[in-house]
Amino acid sequence: MSQQGYVAAPPYSQSQPGIGGFGPPNSSIHYGHYGDPNSSYSAPQPGVSKSAVPFGSPAPVGPPPPGAQQFSQSSFQNGSGTPGQQPHRFQGLPAPSNTGPSYPPYSHQSQAAFPNTAPASSAAQLADQLNSMQINSYGPGTAPSPCVSPGHPAAFQGPRLLPPTQQQMGLPPAPQLPPPPASSVNGLCAQPALPPMARQGEIPGPVPPNPNLKHLPGQPPGPGYHPQQANYGPQMAASQLSYPGPFPGGPAQLSGPPQKKLDPDSIPSPIQVIENDKAARGGQVYATNTRGQVPPLVTTNCMIQDQGHASPRYIRCTTYCFPVTSDMAKQARIPLAAVIQPFAAVPPDETPLYLVNHGETGPIRCNRCKAYMCPFMQFIEGGRRYQCGFCNCINDVPPFFFQHLDHMGRRIDHYERPELSLGSYEYVATSDYCRDKKPPNPPAFIFMIDVSYRNIKSGLVKLICDELKTLLDKLPREEQEESSAIRVGFVTYNKVLHFFNVKSSLAQPQMMVVTDVAEVFVPLLDGFLVDFEESRSVVTNLLDQIPELFADTNESETIFAPVIQAGMEALKAAECAGKLFIFHSALPTAEAPGKLKNRDDKKLLNTDKEKTLFQPQGNYEALAKDCVANGCCVNLFLFPNQYVDVASMGLVTMYTGGTLYKTSELSALCLQLDSDSPQFLSDLRKDIQKKMGFDATMRVRTSTGFRATDFFGAIYMNNTTDVEMAAVDCDKAVTVEFKHDDKLNEDTGALIQCAVLYTSMSGQRRIRIHNIGLNCSSQLADVYRTCETDALINFFAKSAFKAILSQPLKTVRDILMNQTAHMLACYKKNCASPAAVSQLILPDTMKVLPVYMNCLLKSCVL
Numbered sequence: 069m070s071q072q073g074y075v076a077a078p079p080y081s082q083s084q085p086g087i088g089g090f091g092p093p094n095s096s097i098h099y100g101h102y103g104d105p106n107s108s109y110s111a112p113q114p115g116v117s118k119s120a121v122p123f124g125s126p127a128p129v130g131p132p133p134p135g136a137q138q139f140s141q142s143s144f145q146n147g148s149g150t151p152g153q154q155p156h157r158f159q160g161l162p163a164p165s166n167t168g169p170s171y172p173p174y175s176h177q178s179q180a181a182f183p184n185t186a187p188a189s190s191a192a193q194l195a196d197q198l199n200s201m202q203i204n205s206y207g208p209g210t211a212p213s214p215c216v217s218p219g220h221p222a223a224f225q226g227p228r229l230l231p232p233t234q235q236q237m238g239l240p241p242a243p244q245l246p247p248p249p250a251s252s253v254n255g256l257c258a259q260p261a262l263p264p265m266a267r268q269g270e271i272p273g274p275v276p277p278n279p280n281l282k283h284l285p286g287q288p289p290g291p292g293y294h295p296q297q298a299n300y301g302p303q304m305a306a307s308q309l310s311y312p313g314p315f316p317g318g319p320a321q322l323s324g325p326p327q328k329k330l331d332p333d334s335i336p337s338p339i340q341v342i343e344n345d346k347a348a349r350g351g352q353v354y355a356t357n358t359r360g361q362v363p364p365l366v367t368t369n370c371m372i373q374d375q376g377h378a379s380p381r382y383i384r385c386t387t388y389c390f391p392v393t394s395d396m397a398k399q400a401r402i403p404l405a406a407v408i409q410p411f412a413a414v415p416p417d418e419t420p421l422y423l424v425n426h427g428e429t430g431p432i433r434c435n436r437c438k439a440y441m442c443p444f445m446q447f448i449e450g451g452r453r454y455q456c457g458f459c460n461c462i463n464d465v466p467p468f469f470f471q472h473l474d475h476m477g478r479r480i481d482h483y484e485r486p487e488l489s490l491g492s493y494e495y496v497a498t499s500d501y502c503r504d505k506k507p508p509n510p511p512a513f514i515f516m517i518d519v520s521y522r523n524i525k526s527g528l529v530k531l532i533c534d535e536l537k538t539l540l541d542k543l544p545r546e547e548q549e550e551s552s553a554i555r556v557g558f559v560t561y562n563k564v565l566h567f568f569n570v571k572s573s574l575a576q577p578q579m580m581v582v583t584d585v586a587e588v589f590v591p592l593l594d595g596f597l598v599d600f601e602e603s604r605s606v607v608t609n610l611l612d613q614i615p616e617l618f619a620d621t622n623e624s625e626t627i628f629a630p631v632i633q634a635g636m637e638a639l640k641a642a643e644c645a646g647k648l649f650i651f652h653s654a655l656p657t658a659e660a661p662g663k664l665k666n667r668d669d670k671k672l673l674n675t676d677k678e679k680t681l682f683q684p685q686g687n688y689e690a691l692a693k694d695c696v697a698n699g700c701c702v703n704l705f706l707f708p709n710q711y712v713d714v715a716s717m718g719l720v721t722m723y724t725g726g727t728l729y730k731t732s733e734l735s736a737l738c739l740q741l742d743s744d745s746p747q748f749l750s751d752l753r754k755d756i757q758k759k760m761g762f763d764a765t766m767r768v769r770t771s772t773g774f775r776a777t778d779f780f781g782a783i784y785m786n787n788t789t790d791v792e793m794a795a796v797d798c799d800k801a802v803t804v805e806f807k808h809d810d811k812l813n814e815d816t817g818a819l820i821q822c823a824v825l826y827t828s829m830s831g832q833r834r835i836r837i838h839n840i841g842l843n844c845s846s847q848l849a850d851v852y853r854t855c856e857t858d859a860l861i862n863f864f865a866k867s868a869f870k871a872i873l874s875q876p877l878k879t880v881r882d883i884l885m886n887q888t889a890h891m892l893a894c895y896k897k898n899c900a901s902p903a904a905v906s907q908l909i910l911p912d913t914m915k916v917l918p919v920y921m922n923c924l925l926k927s928c929v930l
C-alpha cells in the first residue's frame with residue numbers, strides 16, 4: 069500500500085471524443101423487482117353471455133378420432149421443441165404418476181404427480197395444448213375476451229365441433245366477433261364508467277397522524293369479523309377453448325395429417341382483460357376493508373384507501389382465498405404466495421404511512437409469536453388483555469396502552485391508532501432493534517468508477533462524472549426533510565483503488581492509492597464520506613478532474629471483488645449502512661481476489677451442464693454475505709463490450725437488494741451521436757433518487773395452519789425465516805410462498821403480517837408493518853375465483869429463474885407447463901360445467917394465464 073498526496077490537475081476543459089451520448093443499453097436487468105402483479109378480472113360483459121368465439125376452422129361434428137392431437141411443427145418454438153421433449157409430448161396417454169412430490173415447484177421429475185385430480189391424461193393433454201399455443205400473431209384487441217355470465221362458461225369452439233351434448237356451449241364457428249371499439253384497443257384510455265370516486269362518496273383526505281382517524285363508512289367491525297364477499301369480487305366465470313383433438317392419441321398422431329394451429333383470434337387478449345378491468349373498476353376508491361377481497365389490476369388507476377388490510381401496492385397474492393387443507397392445495401396446485409413490495413411508491417393523493425412512536429417502550433408485540441400489534445389482535449376482558457390473531461396467545465395490554473372497549477368489544481380509540489385500524493404503518497424502533505444497541509448513522513452512497521483505459525477513452529468516465537454533478541442534488545430524503553441526510557464518497561479504480569478526501573475544508577480533493585488489493589483497507593475515514601451540500605465545491609472539483617487525471621492511463625486490467633470489499637469496509641468503518649454505485653466495464657482479469665475468466669462454453673447449452681453457466685464462480689457468495697451483514701447494498705452498472713461473467717459479478721448485487729444494469733458499450737458507442745437521452749443515464753437518474761430503506765430484515769408471520777416456506781427476490785437468507793436485505797428500494801419485491809402445516813379455519817381466515825426492520829434515509833431505525841387477511845374455503849371454486857394471474861406469473865417467473873441454477877432448463881420448462889395444465893385441468897374437473905374432453909376451460913381469473921405462461925417460456929432466460 070502506498071499513499072500519495074494529490075495535487076489537483078488543471079480544471080478540466082478538453083473535450084473528449086465520444087462524450088455526451090451513451091446509447092440505450094440493449095438490456096437492463098432489474099433484480100428482484102417484478103412489476104406489481106395485478107388482480108383478477110371480474111366484470112362480465114353484458115350481453116355476451118354464452119357467446120363463443122370461433123376457434124379455427126370448422127370440422128366435422130362428433131368426437132374427433134384419436135390421434136388428432138398434433139399441431140404443426142411451426143408451433144414448437146423458442147425452446148418448447150428441444151430434443152427429447154417432443155417424444156414426450158406426442159406419446160400416448162401418460163401413465164398416471166403418483167410418485168412425485170405433489171407440490172414442490174421444482175422436482176426433477178418432468179412428469180409431476182397429479183394426485184386426486186383430473187385424470188393425468190387430461191392434464192397431460194392440456195400440457196400438450198399449451199405447449200403448442202401459437203400466439204405470435206395475436207394483436208391487441210384482435211378478439212374480445214370471452215366474457216360470460218357468472219357461472220355460465222362460454223365455449224370457445226375448436227376446429228372440430230363438439231359432441232352434440234356440448235353444442236349448446238358454443239356457437240357455430242362461422243362469424244368473427246367484431247373488433248372491440250378503437251378506444252379500448254390501443255388507447256389504454258377507456259373511460260371508467262363512473263367519475264373518479266363516484267362510488268365511495270366521501271373520501272377523507274390524508275388524516276393527521278395518529279389521533280382522530282375518521283370512522284369511515286364500511287369499516288370492518290374489527291378483528292375477528294367474518295369473511296365477507298368481496299366488494300367487487302370476480303364472479304365465477306370461465307372461458308372454454310376447445311382444441312383440435314380431444315384425445316392425446318396413440319402413435320398414429322405422429323404421422324397424422326397436419327392440423328390447424330390455434331386460432332390466434334380466439335386466445336383471450338390481455339389488452340382486453342386490462343381494458344375491461346379499467347372500465348369496471350377504474351377511477352374508484354378501493355377500500356381495503358374486506359378480508360379476501362380481490363383488488364383491481366395494477367394497470368387500473370384507483371385510489372386505494374387503507375381500512376385494515378395492506379394496500380395492493382404493498383401486497384398482492386396469487387389467490388385471496390386459501391384452500392383449507394393441504395390436500396386441497398395439492399389437488400389444485402395453485403401456488404399460495406404473496407408478492408410483497410414493502411417500500412412501494414404511493415401516489416401523492418394517497419395517505420403516506422403513519423409513524424407510531426411508543427417511546428422507550430417500543431412496539432407492542434405478542435409474547436409468544438412476536439407479532440406486532442395490528443388490527444388482527446382481539447381485545448378481551450374489558451380491554452385488559454388481547455388475543456393474538458396469529459398464534460392465539462392471550463397477552464396483557466401494557467398499562468400505557470390500555471383503553472376501554474365499546475359495546476361491540478372494540479377499543480374506543482380504535483380509529484385513533486394506526487396499529488389498530490390500518491393495514492400498514494410504521495413503528496419507531498428502540499435501541500434494542502439497532503446494531504450494538506446504538507442508533508444508526510445516516511446512510512451513505514459511494515460512487516466507484518472504473519477508470520481503466522477503455523472507459524477513459526470511450527468518454528464513459530466523463531459522462532458519469534458530469535452526470536453526478538447534477539444528480540447529487542437529488543439524493544433521496546424523507547418527506548419532511550429539506551435536504552438529504554445521505555452522505556457521499558468517491559473511489560476510482562483500475563488495478564488499484566483510489567480513495568478521495570473531499571472534506572469541505574480542503575481547497576482541492578486529495579487522492580489516496582491502495583495497491584494492496586488482496587487485503588483492502590480504508591486509507592482515510594475523515595473526509596471520505598461527506599455531506600454534498602457542505603463539500604459541494606470540492607466534490608465538483610473532483611468530478612471535473614477525474615477524467616483528466618486518468619487521461620493518460622494505459623491500464624486495461626481491472627479488479628472487481630476488491631472494489632466491493634473496499635466500499636463495504638468504508639461503510640463499516642463509518643458505522644453506517646449504504647449503497648455502492650459501481651460503474652464497471654470488463655471481466656476482472658487483474659491478479660486479485662475475485663479474478664474471473666471467460667467460461668462461456670457454448671457446448672454446454674441444452675445439456676444437463678448448462679446450469680453451471682448460471683452458477684457463480686469465485687468467492688462472491690462469501691463477499692455477498694459480508695455485504696449483507698454490514699448493510700452494504702451494491703448497485704452495478706455494467707458496460708461490457710465483450711464477455712463478462714454476469715452470473716458471478718452480479719451475485720453480490722442480487723443478494724444485497726441492489727440492481728444490475730447492463731448496457732453494452734458497443735451499442736452505447738454506436739448511438740453516441742443520437743440525441744436521445746441514453747438509457748443508462750435515465751436508469752442512473754432514477755436509481756439515485758429512489759426512496760429506500762437500508763440494512764433491512766424482513767419477517768413474515770402467519771396465523772396458525774400455514775407458514776412461509778420459500779422466499780424469492782434480491783435477498784439473502786441466513787436462516788429459514790429472516791429475509792435480509794442490505795437495502796430495499798421502492799421497486800423491490802419479495803415473493804413469499806406459503807404451505808399448509810395444518811387445517812385452516814374458514815372463520816378466522818389466513819392472516820399474514822410482514823414486518824421490515826430498517827434504517828430510514830434519515831438514519832432512523834424503524835419497523836414497517838404490512839398486514840393482510842385472506843379467506844379460506846373448502847371449495848376449490850372459491851380459490852380459483854380469487855386468483856390473480858399476474859401474481860401467479862410473478863411467482864412462476866421468480867421460482868423458475870431460481871430453479872435454473874440447479875436444474876436443466878428443459879426440466880424447468882416442463883414443470884411450468886405441467887403445472888399450468890394441472891391447475892386448469894383441476895378447475896375443469898372440479899369447478900366448471902361438464903364439457904368435452906377436448907375443451908380447455910379457463911377460469912375467468914386465469915383467462916390470460918396460458919398466454920402469459922407462453923410469454924414466460926419465451927423469455928430469454930428460459
Ligand SMILES: [Zn+2]
Binds near residue numbers: 461
Ligand atoms: Zn402471537
